[in-house]
Amino acid sequence: MIQIDQGQLDRAREALAGVTNGFQRAVASALGRTSTGLVTDAVKGTTKRYYAKSSEVRKNVFVKRATADSLLSTIAVRGRRKPIADYRLVPSSPTPGRRPKLRGAVKKDGLKSLGDAFFVKGKPYFREADGSLRSIISPSIPQIVKNAETVAEIEKGARERFEKRLDHEILRLLGVFGK
DSSP states (O other), X not given: OOOOOHHHHXXXXXXXXXXXXXXXXXXXXXXXXXXXXXXXXXXXXXXXXXXXXXXXXXXXXXXXXXXXXXXXXEEEEOOOEEEGGGTEEESSSOOTTOOOOOEEESBXXXXXXXXXXXEETTEEEEEOTTSOEEEOEEEEHHHHHTOHHHHHHHHHHHHHHHHHHHHXXXXXXXXXXXX
């Protein structure tokens, strides 16, 4: 949750007192632009720390924009757990004639050995004690987006972006632009 300075909101309300629904329109527009920027920040922060594709992160982030009637903007990240091959796996495919040790990583802090993992039909598996095969599953996109460092960056960017956008929307509604 992003906390907004109440003093700035009070100044915006005073400045737009003469404009019909001015305060609500300015805040809704500023929140809309801020939430769009949050998606960008989430993608950049996640791909900086993890071997996740930006397109995968972006398609799992959903935004509900604020309106003048409802000054609430929400961002949700949804998705299922993914196989390790969707992140980083070395070697990435079977090598005929030899059985190399598989190494994998989700976070960009080095590859880890996957022990006795092996490929079956191009995907990495472990053999369970009862002889069955178990796919190597990694975290979901929502799990990696909520990294503490990424969340801190997103919140900081959101506060700065909202303040800047609210000032811009106030000036726009007061007619300062375009004259």
